[in-house]
Amino acid sequence: MGLVLGSILNRTSLCKIMWNGFADMTLTGIVTILWAISAVGLIVLVLLHSPKGDGLGGLGGQAQLFTSTKSAETTLNRVTWTLTALFMGLTIVLSAGWLNAPPPPPA
Secondary structure (H helix, E strand, O other): OHHHHHHHHHHHOHHHHHHHHHHHOOHHHHHHHHHHHHHHHHHHHHHHOOOOOOHHHHOOOHHHHHHHHHHHHHHHHHHHHHHHHHHHHHHHHHHHOOOOOOOOOOO
16 A cells, blocks of 8 residues: 555655645645645545444444444544545546636737
8 A cells, every 4th residue: 555655646746736835825726735635634534434344243243332433433424525525626626727817818
């Protein structure tokens, strides 16, 4: 996994994207920073989720032992879906170029 993550970071140069966002502080730079933060947050939240399958623990009825974590899982699901919507929305806005200034009219 480390090799894959290193390869992705080298290709997309996340540090360069973040630095360019801090350097010019335009609306596009701020949205790019929010996009990168939402991406990292989404990765962390997805890794925090518990597996949905009970595995072998479901055979003995032990899956019902930990029902007190139900509210934590519900909150984690809501935050994950909110970050997913934010990430997808910012991805569309940035890729469509809707924040770029229109070209000047021909003279």
